[in-house]
Amino acid sequence: MKYKLKPTMEWMFYDDNEILKKPCKNVKLPLDEEDELAIDKMMSYIDACYDGKSLQYKIRDGIGMTANQIGYNKNLIYIHFDEGKTEHKYLLANAKIIEESSSIQYISNGEGCLSVKEDVEGIVPRKEFIKVMAYDLLNNKDVIINASGLLAICLQHEIDHSNGMLYHDRINKLNPGYFKEEWKKI
DSSP states (O other), rough: OOSSSSSOGGOOOOEEEGGGGGGOOOSSSSHHHHHHHHHHHHHHHHHHTTTTTTHHHHHOOOOOGGGGGTTTOOOOOEEEEEEETTEEEEEEEEEEEEOOOOOEEOOOOOOOOTOSOOOOSOOOOOOOOOEEEEEEETTEEEEEEEEHHHHHHHHHHHHHHTTTOOGGSSSSSOTTOOOTTTTOOO
């Protein structure tokens, strides 16, 4: 069986829960049993979505998740999706942005989130290029990820979660559709 655990929406914590508003604690290596369980849940859930099994498991589609979204307040991120012909698959501990561009991009139809039951409409400005430093748990080494496009947006979305922030916190409250002409739309 591919999934160690059967993914379920019952694992999810939502934006009204305080755990999503607190910065996550850094992970200490080696991983402990609680870390491993959180990782199993994150990977089972996101990989089921990646494999087109969300209807089978009655879960919402997603391409990334942080441990605090399942109630575990550690800086763990799992991302798995295709962008064009490139498969992005990262299991990261203690991810942080160390460089970012001044140029902005956004997803034209907005962002969604597994921890937000009803999507909040609006433009979410994100940096066009970022450099992320983390420990890669799939390959057991420190990594630097240079990201642009959807990968950059996804990493920023998940790192925001680890910092106690949700995507709708970035939407202009007075004018949710606000964007500048020079921002890149993807």
